[in-house]
Amino acid sequence: MPRRLPGHLAVLITGLAMLLAAQPASASASRSAAAWTGTWAAAPSAVPASSTLAFEEQTLRQVVRTSVAGRGVRVRLTNEFGATPLVIGEARVALAAPGEPGGIRPGTDRPLRFGGRTSVTVPPGARRWSDPVALDLPAGADLTVSTYLPRRTPATTVHNLAYQHGWVAPGNVTGKPAVEPTATVTTWYFLSGVSVTGGPRAGRSRAVVAFGDSITDGAETTLGANRRWPDRLAERFRTDPASARLGVLNAGISGNRLLRDPRPPAGTPAEDYATFFGEAGLKRFERDVLDQPGAGYVVVLLGVNDIGQPGGPAAPADEEVTAAEVIEGHRRLVAMAHRHGLKAYGATIMPFEGDDLGFHTPEREAKRQAVNAWIRTGGVYDAVVDFDAATRDPAHPARLLPAYDSGDGLHPNDAGMKAMADAVPLRLFR
Numbered sequence: 001m002p003r004r005l006p007g008h009l010a011v012l013i014t015g016l017a018m019l020l021a022a023q024p025a026s027a028s029a030s031r032s033a034a035a036w037t038g039t040w041a042a043a044p045s046a047v048p049a050s051s052t053l054a055f056e057e058q059t060l061r062q063v064v065r066t067s068v069a070g071r072g073v074r075v076r077l078t079n080e081f082g083a084t085p086l087v088i089g090e091a092r093v094a095l096a097a098p099g100e101p102g103g104i105r106p107g108t109d110r111p112l113r114f115g116g117r118t119s120v121t122v123p124p125g126a127r128r129w130s131d132p133v134a135l136d137l138p139a140g141a142d143l144t145v146s147t148y149l150p151r152r153t154p155a156t157t158v159h160n161l162a163y164q165h166g167w168v169a170p171g172n173v174t175g176k177p178a179v180e181p182t183a184t185v186t187t188w189y190f191l192s193g194v195s196v197t198g199g200p201r202a203g204r205s206r207a208v209v210a211f212g213d214s215i216t217d218g219a220e221t222t223l224g225a226n227r228r229w230p231d232r233l234a235e236r237f238r239t240d241p242a243s244a245r246l247g248v249l250n251a252g253i254s255g256n257r258l259l260r261d262p263r264p265p266a267g268t269p270a271e272d273y274a275t276f277f278g279e280a281g282l283k284r285f286e287r288d289v290l291d292q293p294g295a296g297y298v299v300v301l302l303g304v305n306d307i308g309q310p311g312g313p314a315a316p317a318d319e320e321v322t323a324a325e326v327i328e329g330h331r332r333l334v335a336m337a338h339r340h341g342l343k344a345y346g347a348t349i350m351p352f353e354g355d356d357l358g359f360h361t362p363e364r365e366a367k368r369q370a371v372n373a374w375i376r377t378g379g380v381y382d383a384v385v386d387f388d389a390a391t392r393d394p395a396h397p398a399r400l401l402p403a404y405d406s407g408d409g410l411h412p413n414d415a416g417m418k419a420m421a422d423a424v425p426l427r428l429f430r
Contacts, residue, residue, distance in 0.1 A: 037247045045279070054155060058171070060167075073143075094108045096144045110133045158190075206294050208233070211298050214256075218417075255278070257306045357410060389423070
């Protein structure tokens, strides 16, 4: 009978094997890259010029919800919009302790290393994956990522609306089972991805990227409940044996437009928040979709802000778009996806008559209808996900069904998010 290795040696050997498998400098680079699948993601943005938030000698303890299981984990830190180096003194991952805000589950804490070191400096404009670490990570689990920031660190690269609680605590408490926070936050800072390997049907796992705006981001859903439509889709995958290999990555950014970066009119309140809307979908598609580990599919739900924002507080009136311009933007996304071997599914734009944001006019409704008709019948997307049909009021199709309306006429509530996820045909991913 072969001799059994001590537990700590087994973990070490497993970690070394994953580290070697992740190295790209060999003929097996493409195969090793495919072995990693995104289980969580957030699309980063810059912050407004008026932002003064900074951290110093503090630990950020941030929680993310996994979508697909794995036995090895990597974490991606980002300084893409920073003007100075991002210095991480220490970083660790652990499963969150149920019912203990900021607490971690005993026996699951793992130190992260970067090129073998426990600290890392991420240059301005860059992002960095950690080395692989052995951790049995279930699907649908809350993973805690703790990062210690020893130097004054302006909060320059963020995902503004996390719809999830995180905590800030003094000193380096990355390895503490519980922390005494000085602040509770609902933004993800310097964190943009978690990927796994060794999950169900290893080697065949793929990621579905949900690419969109606030409706994909989860606006108006219950804080901390993970009821965004991509979360609910991941739940469906977990209950379907044929889909359990699929990760779901949320690349939504509230306020995001397909065609243009934010350009709030000078002197308006939007100067203090529009930067959070992120770069134009066409610009960020490569980073937020094509570069995701294991990405095989993208569901695109973008265009309502292109149609509705111009002339309001966040975009000047001269950025009014035509339906043809929005359609051309979608064509370009599909072409990029296909060049990289992804299947692209077009999601119809949902109704917004009666909204509180001033988006709706009869002319803009005509644009929405024209874009949706092209998505359904244009034959450019590989398939259609008809969110419009799933959420509209049959008695008044230009409006959301009241049972799905969060109250602002634009964003669906928790029930509406579930209806959206239920409208996604699982056959598209088999």
